[in-house]
Amino acid sequence: MKKIIATITIVMLVVLSVLSASAATQINTDEQKVLDALSGSITTSDGSVTIPDSYINQVKQYLLAKEIDATEATTILAKINEAKTVTKTVPGTSFTKVYDNMTSATKNNVIGIAQDAADVAGATLTVNATAKTVTIADSEAGTFVFDLNAIKKTGVSGNAVMAGIASVLLLGAVSYVIFASRKIALGK
Amino acid sequence: MAFFGLPLIFVILAYVIIYFIAEPIITPVSSVFDMITGDTIPDFSQTQNTNDILEISNIADQANIISSAEIKIPRNGDVYATLTIDGAGVNTSVYYGDDNAILRKGVGQYTGSMLPGFGSTTLLGGHVNTYFKGLKNVKVGDVININTTYGAYEYTVTNLKVVDYQDKTAYDLAAAYDNLILYTCYPFGTLGFTAQRYFVYAELTSGPKVKYTTDK
Amino acid sequence: MHIIRNNSNHVFLRVLTSFLVSLFSFMIVALLIINSTFLNAQFIINVFENHNFYVQMYNEYSQEVEYLADPAGVDSKIMSSVMTQEEMQQDIVNTVYSAYNYKGAAGFSIDKDEIENRFFDKLSNYAISLGYTVEGDISTNLQYVSKCAASTYETYAKFPYIDYLGNFSIQLKKAFGIGLVISMIIVFAMIISLYLTTEWKHRATRAIVHALSGSGLMLVIAPMAFLLSNKIKYIAITTKSIYDFAVGYVEEVLVMFIISGIGLLIASVLVFLFVYKRQHEKALH
Numbered sequence: 001m002k003k004i005i006a007t008i009t010i011v012m013l014v015v016l017s018v019l020s021a022s023a024a025t026q027i028n029t030d031e032q033k034v035l036d037a038l039s040g041s042i043t044t045s046d047g048s049v050t051i052p053d054s055y056i057n058q059v060k061q062y063l064l065a066k067e068i069d070a071t072e073a074t075t076i077l078a079k080i081n082e083a084k085t086v087t088k089t090v091p092g093t094s095f096t097k098v099y100d101n102m103t104s105a106t107k108n109n110v111i112g113i114a115q116d117a118a119d120v121a122g123a124t125l126t127v128n129a130t131a132k133t134v135t136i137a138d139s140e141a142g143t144f145v146f147d148l149n150a151i152k153k154t155g156v157s158g159n160a161v162m163a164g165i166a167s168v169l170l171l172g173a174v175s176y177v178i179f180a181s182r183k184i185a186l187g188k
Numbered sequence: 189m190a191f192f193g194l195p196l197i198f199v200i201l202a203y204v205i206i207y208f209i210a211e212p213i214i215t216p217v218s219s220v221f222d223m224i225t226g227d228t229i230p231d232f233s234q235t236q237n238t239n240d241i242l243e244i245s246n247i248a249d250q251a252n253i254i255s256s257a258e259i260k261i262p263r264n265g266d267v268y269a270t271l272t273i274d275g276a277g278v279n280t281s282v283y284y285g286d287d288n289a290i291l292r293k294g295v296g297q298y299t300g301s302m303l304p305g306f307g308s309t310t311l312l313g314g315h316v317n318t319y320f321k322g323l324k325n326v327k328v329g330d331v332i333n334i335n336t337t338y339g340a341y342e343y344t345v346t347n348l349k350v351v352d353y354q355d356k357t358a359y360d361l362a363a364a365y366d367n368l369i370l371y372t373c374y375p376f377g378t379l380g381f382t383a384q385r386y387f388v389y390a391e392l393t394s395g396p397k398v399k400y401t402t403d404k
Numbered sequence: 405m406h407i408i409r410n411n412s413n414h415v416f417l418r419v420l421t422s423f424l425v426s427l428f429s430f431m432i433v434a435l436l437i438i439n440s441t442f443l444n445a446q447f448i449i450n451v452f453e454n455h456n457f458y459v460q461m462y463n464e465y466s467q468e469v470e471y472l473a474d475p476a477g478v479d480s481k482i483m484s485s486v487m488t489q490e491e492m493q494q495d496i497v498n499t500v501y502s503a504y505n506y507k508g509a510a511g512f513s514i515d516k517d518e519i520e521n522r523f524f525d526k527l528s529n530y531a532i533s534l535g536y537t538v539e540g541d542i543s544t545n546l547q548y549v550s551k552c553a554a555s556t557y558e559t560y561a562k563f564p565y566i567d568y569l570g571n572f573s574i575q576l577k578k579a580f581g582i583g584l585v586i587s588m589i590i591v592f593a594m595i596i597s598l599y600l601t602t603e604w605k606h607r608a609t610r611a612i613v614h615a616l617s618g619s620g621l622m623l624v625i626a627p628m629a630f631l632l633s634n635k636i637k638y639i640a641i642t643t644k645s646i647y648d649f650a651v652g653y654v655e656e657v658l659v660m661f662i663i664s665g666i667g668l669l670i671a672s673v674l675v676f677l678f679v680y681k682r683q684h685e686k687a688l689h
Contacts, residue, residue, distance in 0.1 A: 025256065026399070026401060028402050054301070054361050057300050057301060060400075143263070146300075152291070152353075153353055191613070195621050203626065225635065225640060378542060380547075382545055
């Protein structure tokens with residue numbers, strides 16, 4: 001789920017934090033279950049893929065900055081499974097290829113699942129289509145940018161800031177489609 | 189009475205009618221609007237990365253193992269450490285995060301890598317014309333000191349390599365041991381954007397391990 | 405024509421007609437405002453000018469393009485001096501007008517190749533001044549810097565999603581025109597019917613007063629509530645220039661609704677006073 005979201009770019013939400021750095025916690029058993037679910041292999045229609053290590057590390061550091069209880073973890077695990085069910089119908093043998101092979105409706109569906117999961121944790125997830133990053137903004141833990149580019153390609157991230165507006169509108173457009181499609185799915 | 193009452197009734201009726209007719213548009217637009225609005229008004233008065241400059245520890249007698257509950261996880265843009273390589277002329281602040289704004293001010297940690305002491309790879313990048321200018325002078329066996337807010341770490345350089353920036357085999361972010369990777373642009377002294385990066389690999393020789401899970 | 409006298413059915417019909425006049429009058433004004441704001445390129449330009457957009461946008465672009473300097477090993481001022489604020493302002497304006505008036509490739513587009521060449525020339529001169537020969541790898545690397553810089557400029561000079569907005573506007577204009585005409589016909593017909601079927605003309609005028617007041621309140625209440633709630637200020641846009649524009653844009657549209665509503669309310673008061681005065685004069689005589 002997170003890797004799919006990772007290829008979608010995210011808007012930085014309320015980037016500047018005037019709060020001091022948060023005290024860390026430890027990763028409890030419920031949070032470890034979430035990490036284990038993300039670390040396992042994910043079945044696609046023609047094989048399996050795994051979420052990149054960088055994402056797992058970023059999730060770890062996010063979970064170190066905030067506490068998730070058993071109820072929240074259970075719901076998040078359900079969302080992860082929901083996303084994994086979606087990817088079973090998508091071909092791809094690598095993380096980014098799975099996303100590229102998704103239809104618009106599937107991408108929108110997965111974004112919606114990811115946003116629901118973030119919402120459970122009390123965070124807001126946004127996508128920056130241009131910079132291809134995912135941001136989780138948590139009033140307690142701070143802002144975490146999920147970025148697949150470990151080694152910076154100099155000069156490319158120039159569009160990241162400007163993409164702020166593009167991402168908001170894209171998010172709006174995507175969310176509209178998600179909402180509309182979910183209404184249809186629910187038979188409303 | 190009718191002069192005030194009737195118009196108000198008209199308003200209520202009109203809003204109800206408009207709502208019911210336009211509900212297929214109003215409701216999703218309203219949910220979209222909720223999604224693209226935050227809990228606070230954006231604050232543009234500061235620039236990013238004038239966040240906390242966390243106090244760097246100067247620990248003489250530090251414990252071998254510390255709990256993550258005792259330390260402060262840096263936020264994106266925080267200075268959380270200093271990095272020195274004696275003899276190579278490298279002495280810089282280490283920021284959490286590695287966007288353009290950060291790399292103008294110091295060396296940045298890729299947030300997809302772990303903090304020092306957390307038992308995995310710490311990946312730091314910096315510009316070759318500024319804070320990692322001295323990286324070209326580093327030799328195998330040199331000592332790298334990273335002094336964080338929660339502990340002082342010492343690494344020994346084990347390897348130097350030039351690779352393409354897209355070469356994912358140049359680093360292992362899932363490594364199960366504490367190690368440090370520094371990188372900068374290559375070749376040195378050129379102008380423009382290059383496709384190669386100069387990597388410095390080092391292994392941890394001393395510093396507190398951070399226990400961050402509740403598993404025994 | 406059959407004159408409707410004042411029994412309860414007739415009162416109901418008069419009130420219903422008054423409500424319909426009110427509702428469609430509100431729609432007429434709302435359509436006119438939308439036509440002159442959302443569907444109007446000049447409105448966007450006015451908002452730019454009212455909210456210091458060009459200066460902010462240029463500063464943000466300059467900072468972003470200067471970020472390219474460090475990894476490239478060049479002076480940051482070299483990067484930000486290639487394109488001027490005036491040029492960016494002109495490009496932004498041309499882009500907006502073009503989007504609202506032309507479909508697809510027929511309109512204005514930023515000449516990225518020309519901008520790339522300008523960056524390359526400036527960088528080459530800088531490299532030569534430092535003793536480099538601009539050939540081989542150096543030339544390729546500087547070309548890449550120029551490409552990135554030109555791309556950055558285009559991102560800032562071309563207002564996000566303006567093509568989409570412009571295209572949407574072009575398609576909507578026709579529908580809005582039809583909606584406007586239909587609403588005006590309905591209002592006109594309702595007013596005529598009101599006067600023709602009501603024996604006491606002052607009652608018909610009173611019904612128009614109620615309709616005007618109703619329209620005025622419709623235009624004021626909801627926009628005022630939204631404006632005072634400040635909800636728009638919570639929009640998650642992290643670029644100051646775009647944020648200020650978005651907030652300013654929505655606020656100016658809401659203010660237009662409110663001012664129009666107040667205008668209708670004043671008109672209804674004036675008509676009411678006129679009717680009251682006539683009634684009073686008739687009574688005296």
